[in-house]
Amino acid sequence: MAEHHDAVSIIRTKRDGAELSRSQINWVIDSYTRGLVSDEQMSALAMAVLLQGMNRTEISHWTAAMIASGERMNFTTLPKPTVDKHSTGGVGDKITLPLAPLVAACGAAVPQLSGRGLGHTGGTLDKLESIPGWRASLTNAEMFAQLNDVGAVICAAGIGLAPADKKLYALRDVTGTVESIALIASSIMSKKIAEGTSALVLDVKCGAGAFMKNIEDARELAQTMVHLGNDAGVRTSALLTDMDFPLGLTAGNALEVRESVEVLAGGGPSDVVELTVALAEEMLSAAGIDADPAAALADGRAMDVWRRMIAAQGGDPEAPLPIARETEVVRADADGVLTSLDAMSVGIAAWRLGAGRQRQGEQVQAAAGVEWHAQVGDQVKSGEALFTLHTDTEDRIPAALAALGGAWSIGEAAQRRPLIHERIR
Template identity: 70%
Template sequence: MTEAFDAVDVIVHKRDRRELADAEIQWVLDAYTRGVVADEQMSALAMAVLLNGMTRREIATWTGAMIASGERMDFSGLSRPTADKHSTGGVGDKITLPLAPLVAVFGVAVPQLSGRGLGHTGGTLDKLESVAGWQASLPTEAMLRQLEDVGAVVCAAGSGLAPADKKLYALRDVTGTVEAIPLIASSIMSKKIAEGTGALVLDVKVGSGAFMKTREDASELARTMVDLGTDAGVRTVALLTDMSTPLGLTAGNALEVRESVEVLAGGGPRDVVELTVRLAEEMLEAAGRGGQDVRAALEDGRAMDVWRRMLSAQGGDPDAPLPTARHTEDVLAPADGVVTQLDAYAVGVAAWRLGAGRARKEDPVQAGAGVELHVKPGAVVRAGERMMTLHTDTPERFARAEEALQGAVFVAPEGSRPALGPVVIDRIAATDDAG
């Protein structure tokens, strides 16, 4: 067959800072998925996008072409409206676990297609697999049935959604183009739009433990994704949230499930509860079910009931004890004073080195490994007091984890005041829905 374009011409157009035509973009992604455009050619195009950027129209067309490379899900047969949440990833970010059942309490279906952890950020599926019997993979019919009956499902995304993205994602990882905001935004949004949800709330993390280290970059990514969702007819809003300090008091799979259950039981760390409630309110508002007393559903057990049904529907035993690591070691305060800083990235790397995360997607993870925090910024400590407990099945990992934590906690003299900012930094909505 004769191809409509030549890959080199498309690369040169973007290299020379020209806008790509819709037909060029649609062809290059289709041809790449078919194997006509080679990896080295797509690498060159990705680098040109990183260096020269894309317009809103180009990004929307690029995203649409990635969606068109695969199948789309359809939730129109459900009796409930749908809403989803996507987080750009962080340390201790277990919010999906209490959030999905909480939103389902109010008659909104939550189809949470999640992923696995890579590097210092944890994966929702890895966390839930620490629950005995729980299965990540569900056939589409079973997923739809669970959304109708229970109202929430957390499961692995099928390989049929945006296969062009899967191929391009792996390429970006090895060509230094992961940071290209048009490619990040289209990667996330192609899967979310193909998933078929009616409303989407984005949790865009900013800070040391986040992918986006600066508020400026996080805002640009959030705005780009909100525009993509809006242009595709999905009611989309983004929250910029703080990831300079880990969320909650745990980073690690079973440790985070335990903390999530505490939140569902009406307790848990303040920051986790606050972000769960705020995201639930945004999801319900976007799905047309706003104005609910969300916090009450955590406190009176309704969200816990849905959680138990959600786990059971996927083969999980909500009453089974969670795995615990065979070995623990404490990290002690070096001096008396006030904790003014606790670096999220360092805690994430330590949890990863203890076995909670993976360096390559095929690596196994330890269910019980991770970092448990006993203090957060603002806490007063005494020299020799426990600040963290490290958990692992393989004690030879302790030394490398402790290395990652060097300088992660700053203890200032008593009387010092840490700069404690809000969990939610900003809200970015469609331009006709700013607030």
């Protein structure tokens, strides 16, 4: 005889700090997915989880229940090992774009199921959609064919993967429960495990522009996700990386594609190159492939895969990227060194210029965003361009300028933390 559960007793159990049983978790996730547990009840449970936490067993059961809510993909028939990367999100984080073709050029298959941006962090699919003709939605058959042929695919996750997560994610967003480590870890890992990759590398950001502001929280999140993956049979490791300052020199959609293509052409900002190569090494190691990604970046092999990957999804890799109708330049007000540049403020400025969305389903401007002409530690001269703001809508500029107001400073010398803090396996 199956035990009988009800939502209120499960909420009370967690509210009072007790451990939820596997049976309670399975029941509540399944019932919520089917609409038998209301949003109000799930909101209360999410808040109880945020305040009381879940232990490792509970998080593992919660993740498994979310995976069980939908279909699982299986790539074992592919002739190459599959490996994927997930970033917890940051400003100027365009790493997926050069990374997927780079890892594919070294012999792995990279099924990069990505999302759209909400709030101050841009979505990978929004960036790629600034390329004329490129489409994000592929059938499973198209995805398999492209992985076989090109070795890399960046596309939208099918609606069938972890539908419980889709519902819960939208709910967390409007109920102040996004920050729970248990809920972040199970959300990310339920999607990635359901996606069927055999290995996974996590880029867990910490700093001013990240979800996790301090390294202890970032480390706890990374360790939780690494355990979840490995327990589910996915070889998982994580890099803790810095997000005090934005990555590269651009935040926006077409702007970040342009910068990614520069990296694939052997140039681009040194921090973007460093992180791309470090994550590629980690992914190839997880996939059991002995290759030198820095060489594949330098000799053009990664660029070849990029062109084929874009073309396979209907995009024209040679087409000019959209350019914003309006630009506004912010100039340095002193000579010296750029000593700080707040990632969050830059992200909010790019979002206000039209690069991001305020509500799900909103259109984004392909050409909008912020370009900065110096990184922290660089020399700047008074009167030189420090930022260029790009938008199609002139009346968005004042709000973006306001976001950048106190976001940067010029002084004598700058302290930069290393880009990669530690590796977690």
